[in-house]
Amino acid sequence: MEEMLIEVKNVSFDYPDGTPALQNIELHIPKGKVIALLGGNGAGKSTLFLHLNGILKPKEGEVCYKGEAYSYKNKDLHKLRQKVGIVFQDPDSQLFSASVYEDVSFGVVNLGIEEKIARERIERALERTGISAISQRPTHSLSYGQKKRVALAGVIAMEPEVLILDEPTAGLDPEGISEIMGLIEELQKELNISVIIATHDIDLVPLYCQYVYVLEKGTIQLEGSPEEVFSKPQELRKVHLRLPRIAHLLEILRNKDKLSIKEGATTISQARRAICEMINHIK
């Protein structure tokens, strides 16, 4: 059985004004996997994230790290936040320092480790995220994509075991998207960490993620491998989501044009294989 890092057990949470934000959430984050958290705007993704590193405390239920329930004591929270890092959606709200290097150093310094080791970690994080060259520039002169990388570096430098990314691709151009996703994939493989990606960019999910949770109105509506989840188009549409474009095209070819393409293809390469198979079959 795979090792579970975070387990969210039956968690409910209300907004300060009393409206329910999360209801009976069950979520499992195994080690070394990339998990997608799909959901429209206001589905409760960010609220759920803040539960994972103990910034919010559930009204009911509990969150466990390696089988141990969060105690919400200051000392434990401190340790927890090193293990569970969040990269927020808007880099401008995460980067507080005018100096890139100093911003990246913040989390590392808070770990209270020796300066020499801290500096090594900072350098490594700068290198891994490809921003060594801009570490001397002031934060406010960077482009949006560069700021996103700096925000990522600031969390990576703390060497977390679980990396949570809130809309990592929002606001980036196509090149920026594939760059940052490639970077995340590389980091995940190299460090064997767990990654949780909240997104509504559905086309990314089959490419990078091994498991999907679909969140809507504060509850988990669907979960499973990308193939499983995307084989239920009706249910996805009910929660204001859609199939990946490729899967949608194949669905139309199957249902409207009566082509006998096999189900389950969600990426370009899978679709290519399925179509070739179909053609060979006809021949």
Add this chain to the structure above:
Amino acid sequence: MRELDYYAYHSRLRRFYPEQKVIFASMLLLTTLMTKSFLLFISVSVLTMYISILKGGMPMKLYLKLLGLPLGFLCISVLTLMVERAASREGLLLALQLQTIIIGISKEGLIKGSQLFLKAIACVNVLYFLCLSTPLNDILHVLQKAKLPQLLIEMMQLIYRFIFILMDMALTTQLAQASRLGYKDLKTGLRSMGQLLSTLLYRALKMNDKVYTALEARGYNGTLRVLSNEQYERLSLIKLVAIEVILIGVAILENLLIR
């Protein structure tokens, strides 16, 4: 403001120790403020302009524009200082009589006024030298070494960072208002401006929450401790002292000559 910051970061003088620059600027400022020598004021202005433009690489045109900023204000205040009410026209270089009241400019007034003018310009030049060679973050390092309260430094650090974000927000919002005719006349303009300011306040407060959460997520525990990687070069101390000595010499010389 963005320009000032940009040139501070790109100045060729940025690589030198900010402590040295701050001390040098303070010494220049002090000598300028404490003396009454025309020659000194002019030398300080020429010296700092020379350093900022030729050594630092600041474009001359922009520098003069920056220097023009306080000029209007300065002219008005110096003028009001020079013009005085006199009992008679005697001793006045320029006089104006309104019925029984005589106002004008005397020779002493003229000297005092132009002295003040040049002094102020020299001080502005000195401050521009510092601003255009030392980004605020470097100055904060100096303040930290000078043992200023941590709280104050952190506040300055955050303000410095968020000024740019708020400025961008304000500019985008203003553009969005203007493209919907929000500034077509004075009345609408005032109303739009008010709305702009209130949204800005609201957004700043919201931003405050977000920043706090993000800091907490990285283990914030009350102080913003960071590591810096700035590497500086030392300016020649002898040169700095020599410049200062020459300047004081100039002031003394002028004093002797006038006597």
